[in-house]
Amino acid sequence: MRIAVTYQDGKVFPHFGHTEQFKLYEVENNQVIRSMVIPSTGFGHGALADFLKQAGVQLVICGGIGGGAIAALNAAxxxxxxxxxxxADLAVQHFLEGKLPDVVPVCSHHAEGHSCGNHGEDGSCGHHGTDGSCGEHCH
Structure with missing residues (x-):
């Protein structure tokens, strides 16, 4: 399995469509066997899904993500x-251990071409509850 994580300075980058690089992880028998950082410069929201598909990625781990990017990943x-x-390394380890929740926090305004503007250092949107529910700014 190949996993891609939005990446910056060792951490999960907080917004899928604005990431400048991904860290790719090759996983066999539920263990990371190698990893590498690759640039994503020059790719937009929709093209990132095609780029990742061509790179053989089967799973993306990221912070925030818009509806258009979710649809593009699903289609791919x-x-x-x-x-x-x-x-980032810990996030992959948590995935392999089954510890990442199945929550996809997305705000309707992400699809309008701008970001939330309140992403925390941990990659969270800052307006979403721990259960993935939206705060008052989301529709």
Whole structure:
């Protein structure tokens, strides 16, 4: 399995469509056997899904993500774990241990072409509850 994590300075980057790089993890028998950082420069929201599909990615782990990007990943057959923050390596380990929740926090305004503007250092949106529910700014 190949996993891609939005990546910056060792951490999960907080917004899928704005990430400048991904860290790719090759996983066999539920163990990471190698990893590498690749640039995503020059790719937009929709093109990132095609880029990742061509790279053989089967799962994306990211912070926030918009509805258009979710749809593009779904169409490409790529699984998604969103609303994740902290260390990228630890996020992958948590996934392999079954500890990442199936929550996809998405605000309707992400689809309008702008970001939430309140992403925390841990990659969370800052307006979503721990259960993935939206705060008062979401529709």
């Amino acid at each position: 057959g790529i699984l998604l774990k969103a609303g994740v923050g902290g260390e």
